[in-house]
Amino acid sequence: MSETPLDVVSISGVVKRFGDFTAIHDASLTVRRGEVHAIVGENGAGKSTLMNILYGLLPRDAGTIELFGRPVTFSGPAEAIAAGVGMVHQHFKLAPSFTVADNIILGSEPLAGYGRIDRARAERDTAAISRRFGLDLDPRAVVGALPVGLRQRVEILKTLYREAQILILDEPTAVLTPQETRELFATMRTLAESGHSIVFITHKLREVLAVSNRISVMRQGRIVATLDNEGVTAQEIAGLMVGRSVLLRVKKAKAEARDEVLLKVDGLEARGERGEAAVDGLSFAVRSGEIVGLAGVQGNGQDELVECIAGLRRPVAGSVEICGTKAVADPRRNRAAGLAYVPADRGGVGLSLASGIWENLTVGHIEEFGRGPFLAIKAARARAAELIRRFDVRGATLDKPAGSLSGGNQQKVQIARELTRDARLVIAEQPSQGVDIGAIESIHRTLVEMRDAGRAVFVVSADLDEIFSLSDRILVIYRGRIVADLVASETDPETVGRYMGGLEEAPPAAAASVSEAADHVH
Amino acid sequence: MSTEALDAAPSFPLAGLVKPLVQPLVAVAIAVLVGGLLVLALGENPIEVYSILVHGSLVGWPNFLVTLQMMSPLLFTGLAVAISFRAGLWNIGAEGQMIMGALAAGIVGYAVDLPTALHIPLALIAAFAGGLAWALLPALLRVWLNLNELVVCLMLNPIALLLSGYVSTHLLKAPGPTNKLPDIADTAALPTFSLYSQVNAGFVIGLVLCLVFAVVNGGTKKGFEWKIMGLNPRFAYYGGIRVPLQAVLVMMLSGGIAGLGGAEQVLGEYRAFYDNFSPGYGFDGIAVAMLANFHPVGVVLAAFLFGALNGGSAVLQMMTGLSKYLVQVLQFIIVLILAAQFSWAFLGSRRKAPPAHAAPAAPKEE
Amino acid sequence: MDADLAFSAIRISTPLIFAAMGGLLTYQAGMLNIALDGFMIVAAFAAIAIAYATGSLTIAVAGGVACAVVMAGLLALFNLRFRAHIFIAGVAVTFLAYGLTALLLRGILGEEGVFSSNTIPNFPPIAIPFIKDIPVLGRVLSGHTLLVYVAYLCVPVVAWSLYRTRWGLRVRVVGEAEDAALAAGIRVERIKVQTMLLSGVFCGLAGAYLSLGYVSLFANKMTNERGLIALAAIFFAKGRPYPTALVALLFGTATALSVRLPQMTGAAPQLLQLIPYVVTVLALIVVGLRNARGRNRHGAWKFDVT
Numbered sequence A: 001m002s003e004t005p006l007d008v009v010s011i012s013g014v015v016k017r018f019g020d021f022t023a024i025h026d027a028s029l030t031v032r033r034g035e036v037h038a039i040v041g042e043n044g045a046g047k048s049t050l051m052n053i054l055y056g057l058l059p060r061d062a063g064t065i066e067l068f069g070r071p072v073t074f075s076g077p078a079e080a081i082a083a084g085v086g087m088v089h090q091h092f093k094l095a096p097s098f099t100v101a102d103n104i105i106l107g108s109e110p111l112a113g114y115g116r117i118d119r120a121r122a123e124r125d126t127a128a129i130s131r132r133f134g135l136d137l138d139p140r141a142v143v144g145a146l147p148v149g150l151r152q153r154v155e156i157l158k159t160l161y162r163e164a165q166i167l168i169l170d171e172p173t174a175v176l177t178p179q180e181t182r183e184l185f186a187t188m189r190t191l192a193e194s195g196h197s198i199v200f201i202t203h204k205l206r207e208v209l210a211v212s213n214r215i216s217v218m219r220q221g222r223i224v225a226t227l228d229n230e231g232v233t234a235q236e237i238a239g240l241m242v243g244r245s246v247l248l249r250v251k252k253a254k255a256e257a258r259d260e261v262l263l264k265v266d267g268l269e270a271r272g273e274r275g276e277a278a279v280d281g282l283s284f285a286v287r288s289g290e291i292v293g294l295a296g297v298q299g300n301g302q303d304e305l306v307e308c309i310a311g312l313r314r315p316v317a318g319s320v321e322i323c324g325t326k327a328v329a330d331p332r333r334n335r336a337a338g339l340a341y342v343p344a345d346r347g348g349v350g351l352s353l354a355s356g357i358w359e360n361l362t363v364g365h366i367e368e369f370g371r372g373p374f375l376a377i378k379a380a381r382a383r384a385a386e387l388i389r390r391f392d393v394r395g396a397t398l399d400k401p402a403g404s405l406s407g408g409n410q411q412k413v414q415i416a417r418e419l420t421r422d423a424r425l426v427i428a429e430q431p432s433q434g435v436d437i438g439a440i441e442s443i444h445r446t447l448v449e450m451r452d453a454g455r456a457v458f459v460v461s462a463d464l465d466e467i468f469s470l471s472d473r474i475l476v477i478y479r480g481r482i483v484a485d486l487v488a489s490e491t492d493p494e495t496v497g498r499y500m501g502g503l504e505e506a507p508p509a510a511a512a513s514v515s516e517a518a519d520h521v522h
Numbered sequence B: 001m002s003t004e005a006l007d008a009a010p011s012f013p014l015a016g017l018v019k020p021l022v023q024p025l026v027a028v029a030i031a032v033l034v035g036g037l038l039v040l041a042l043g044e045n046p047i048e049v050y051s052i053l054v055h056g057s058l059v060g061w062p063n064f065l066v067t068l069q070m071m072s073p074l075l076f077t078g079l080a081v082a083i084s085f086r087a088g089l090w091n092i093g094a095e096g097q098m099i100m101g102a103l104a105a106g107i108v109g110y111a112v113d114l115p116t117a118l119h120i121p122l123a124l125i126a127a128f129a130g131g132l133a134w135a136l137l138p139a140l141l142r143v144w145l146n147l148n149e150l151v152v153c154l155m156l157n158p159i160a161l162l163l164s165g166y167v168s169t170h171l172l173k174a175p176g177p178t179n180k181l182p183d184i185a186d187t188a189a190l191p192t193f194s195l196y197s198q199v200n201a202g203f204v205i206g207l208v209l210c211l212v213f214a215v216v217n218g219g220t221k222k223g224f225e226w227k228i229m230g231l232n233p234r235f236a237y238y239g240g241i242r243v244p245l246q247a248v249l250v251m252m253l254s255g256g257i258a259g260l261g262g263a264e265q266v267l268g269e270y271r272a273f274y275d276n277f278s279p280g281y282g283f284d285g286i287a288v289a290m291l292a293n294f295h296p297v298g299v300v301l302a303a304f305l306f307g308a309l310n311g312g313s314a315v316l317q318m319m320t321g322l323s324k325y326l327v328q329v330l331q332f333i334i335v336l337i338l339a340a341q342f343s344w345a346f347l348g349s350r351r352k353a354p355p356a357h358a359a360p361a362a363p364k365e366e
Numbered sequence C: 001m002d003a004d005l006a007f008s009a010i011r012i013s014t015p016l017i018f019a020a021m022g023g024l025l026t027y028q029a030g031m032l033n034i035a036l037d038g039f040m041i042v043a044a045f046a047a048i049a050i051a052y053a054t055g056s057l058t059i060a061v062a063g064g065v066a067c068a069v070v071m072a073g074l075l076a077l078f079n080l081r082f083r084a085h086i087f088i089a090g091v092a093v094t095f096l097a098y099g100l101t102a103l104l105l106r107g108i109l110g111e112e113g114v115f116s117s118n119t120i121p122n123f124p125p126i127a128i129p130f131i132k133d134i135p136v137l138g139r140v141l142s143g144h145t146l147l148v149y150v151a152y153l154c155v156p157v158v159a160w161s162l163y164r165t166r167w168g169l170r171v172r173v174v175g176e177a178e179d180a181a182l183a184a185g186i187r188v189e190r191i192k193v194q195t196m197l198l199s200g201v202f203c204g205l206a207g208a209y210l211s212l213g214y215v216s217l218f219a220n221k222m223t224n225e226r227g228l229i230a231l232a233a234i235f236f237a238k239g240r241p242y243p244t245a246l247v248a249l250l251f252g253t254a255t256a257l258s259v260r261l262p263q264m265t266g267a268a269p270q271l272l273q274l275i276p277y278v279v280t281v282l283a284l285i286v287v288g289l290r291n292a293r294g295r296n297r298h299g300a301w302k303f304d305v306t
Helices: A049-053 A075-082 A100-105 A118-133 A148-161 A178-193 A203-211 A234-242 A304-312 A332-340 A346-350 A357-362 A377-390 A407-419 A437-452 A466-472 A493-500 B003-007 B016-039 B046-058 B061-086 B095-111 B114-143 B149-171 B201-221 B220-231 B233-240 B243-270 B281-291 B295-318 B326-339 C003-028 C036-054 C057-081 C086-109 C135-141 C147-162 C166-176 C178-182 C187-211 C226-236 C240-263 C269-274 C275-298
Strands: A005-017 A021-032 A036-041 A062-067 A070-072 A087-088 A166-170 A197-202 A214-219 A222-228 A261-271 A277-287 A291-294 A317-322 A339-342 A425-429 A456-461 A473-478 A480-486 C115-116 C217-219
Touching: A005 A049, A005 A197, A021 A036, A021 A049, A021 A197, A021 A214, A036 A178, A036 A203, A036 B326, A049 A166, A049 A197, A075 A087, A087 A148, A100 A118, A100 A148, A118 A148, A118 B326, A148 A166, A148 A178, A148 B095, A178 A197, A178 A203, A178 C217, A197 A203, A203 A234, A203 B201, A214 A234, A214 B016, A222 A234, A234 C147, A261 A304, A261 A425, A261 A456, A277 A304, A277 A317, A277 A456, A277 A480, A291 A437, A291 A466, A291 A493, A291 B326, A304 A317, A304 A332, A304 A339, A304 A425, A317 A332, A332 A339, A339 A407, A346 A407, A346 B233, A357 A377, A357 A407, A357 B220, A377 A407, A407 A425, A407 B149, A425 A437, A437 A456, A437 A466, A456 A466, A466 C217, A473 A493, A480 A493, B003 B016, B003 B149, B016 B046, B016 B281, B016 B295, B016 B326, B046 B061, B046 B295, B061 B095, B061 B201, B061 B243, B061 B281, B061 B295, B095 B114, B095 B149, B095 B281, B114 B149, B114 B243, B114 C275, B149 C226, B149 C269, B149 C275, B201 B220, B201 B243, B201 B295, B220 B243, B233 B243, B243 B281, B281 B295, B281 B326, B281 C086, B295 B326, B295 C240, B326 C057, B326 C086, C003 C036, C003 C135, C003 C166, C003 C187, C003 C226, C003 C240, C036 C057, C036 C086, C036 C187, C036 C217, C036 C226, C057 C187, C147 C166, C147 C187, C147 C240, C166 C178, C166 C187, C187 C226, C226 C240, C226 C275, C240 C269, C240 C275, C269 C275
Parallel strands: A021 A222, A036 A197, A036 A214, A087 A166, A166 A197, A291 A456, A291 A473, A339 A425, A425 A456
Antiparallel strands: A005 A021, A005 A062, A062 A070, A214 A222, A261 A277, A261 A317, A473 A480, C115 C217
């Protein structure tokens, strides 16, 4: 093996656009043989998009990609796999009712004539590579019955079985316990030592420093720096990730929190989609005239918590009170009690993308326009037109489908509809996700106005910048519990980041999880 | 910006009226073309065949009345399917609901002794209830157990046919060789208007129902809620619409209307419940509803078209070597084309959902 | 149960078994194909028309299968390429097929409603050596025509293909976890088209059997909802080949009884014919109850559009 590091991947000048939105600007990156290369960046920085381009899931609009010195253009994952690139997605791509061996051989099955699968060989091979890389797995186990950490091993083995030389791991630790994370890191080191190259997408700086050889930092679709992991501190990386330019601070007066509690959550417990305890005995209150921000790494129970408040999920235990009324698992009743809710999932929950904008603005206000059994459509449309003007929804006409608007303008439609309701409690979930800077400002200003008008505002965001720019008080959620309740003006992102990462396991100096960076939009 | 600007008046005044017609007309045109080729292949002259169809259904008072008679059941089943599809509920069980409605009307029609003023309404109510009951099961299973209403409706159709067959050939069979219930009493008969055809008061009921639902869909809270629910039920529920309740309500109305269609047949046309009376009106209703783009007024137009085709097909069968089933072929080519979502965009239609990348902010990462 | 009844149960179940195997393949690939009746009727018509024209049963069966595959291709085209809802497209294809066969029956064969001819050759009954000599069993199992045996032999072949071969693994993964298949570089659409076309092949055999296998006769809508009963068997057995075949055989037996029983007792045939549908609805409810319990555990509101 030569001493000079060999570039196995070299990406240069790659550009990716989605409509008018440029997700990747002129990104260049090299990955060496036998290194763990971390790519860090904030939510929406473009990490996953860039790696999906490398893996052939997305076409690029410009730039070149070279693999082992040869230029390549993949039209699909199959070609990337054949060229030696493997990817482990954050959401596993496994068939749960099949065995480990079946999942691993899928797509390149060993045959025994007449199109038969050579199951004995499949199981032998599976056992062999799992031993070789120290990944202990029973080839005959059914994947659906395995814990998350082992399922991830199946994903890694899938790529190794296809003799991948380059492994892309997308947020691999997001779903792992600390113990599983340690085992994963050991595996990553083993693989790197055996000559594999690993691209490790993450936002957890402590992990980056612990496991990687080199670190590339992405911000707003650009690679702003590539550093050797020697003498670099978490603070430096965090600075590169955030960049002073994007810091948004809305001008706001000091909060005049009153004593009236508009949201009271008491001992709430709720289960997640897989039946796990997602919200685990959680209590807090939000008062009128204050903005409370909920910070946390995605997947720590925020979604389930908000769904319980909104009435979209039935809690297992505990209670929620909205403006003094006990909340139930029925959005209609909770809204009547005084809830306005701007959900993160615009297309799935917060809007009907195929319906006209006036219809989207009228849902939730139907009773206002009720004339007996009839609906005063003229009045509803007039109000919708007024809202479009007032909230400056660009490119909107009353009958245009909401799906034709850009993300920022869709968000304005949601906000216009929700905040014009006579509701004293406002919940805004990821209010600036996928929204351009200009729109963020106006959205934030609207939320502050709501606070000044004496409403209680509860902001759930994966973006620490947003949390700090808006909140008077910051709550941190970790594994379904509130682990910190801080006054915004008396704390700093680093402290909050430590709580977000789970204080107990994080040595205070090194840990700074600047923001949750799952680029995924639900 | 003014309200007028937001309303973005169409460039020419008729555009708003013409636009919704483009898609159905293109589908009809393609069906006529394909049907024409088929006719040609069978050695007949397509132009002659189509002119017989038109002539046989529209020209002359008797032919026209037969067309109205043929469109009557389609008004009901088409409307039933249209209101359920519009609300996102795939009620393909109109056939079974119609049969159960007909059976109920048939039983009440002969077994009860009442003056006309009470007998007809009672029989109609029974028909409505019969269809409603048959739609209630899939609706409740959908709401409680999240069972696909399509599959349940699919199974309930033959169950209705076999159950009604059992009743009309065994339990309550009229004496004689025919498999039917006894004739209904004159007091339960819907009045007919002409000697030329069996078009009856049921036709008027169907028209009125379509107009009523045009108002319900276009101008009431319920109609608004059903539309939103059909396009995104999660959004509707989040926005405070009682989706499960409305789903059951829509299915019940849909089933009830299909049941009334059965009453039209039994009380108006046949004057008794006959086993296996429906040649598939419930499924034709799917064709009508799709051609109507789920709009009640469109249902009237589409039912008229299909009624005319059905009416003309009898003449076609007599005058040429072709089968009346040519019409069924045309109908379901239309359904197939309308069900497809290919390139309707070039017609300026909004049928297609916006592409995933329409929102630049949400590049899908996996 | 006497031997004659068992014999006719096996015979009557034959098209059900074919159709169920066809529907099962698309079911396993994640598509609910409700156009089985449509595929069958087209094959039934094509087979008898070709047999009448050529006098060759081989060409007739092959032609019937080919026509059913064309219908399957039509459904695949509209569902997979043009994104039509599979149920709506399936209903359309089925009724298109009913109409088309009735139209062609008059247009080509010049008959209305029913067609039969004594010039069409029959499948000879096959006596199986040894088995035919076993007392009761021989009378039940031996003496059927070729397609009957083919149908029952298809069951192990389908089971083997699905559970032993590479193709089968891919089909099942496509049905269960399409994203896993995509990530593994499997061409999902191609697999789906393949299962749909094979569905056409099996329904083609079923259709050919209906019009040629027993009495040489074609009648409008002669499939008589057999496709639906096959689908019911698939739902009931959750798409597993052997249980599906067994349930189809049971449903076929119920049908055989519904023909025989009234002759003997005067009971209503409809009540026996109801069995497949009622049993299926009940089975759906049981499955739904079980799933609902699981859903309630995490308490999320679900009302997904199909």
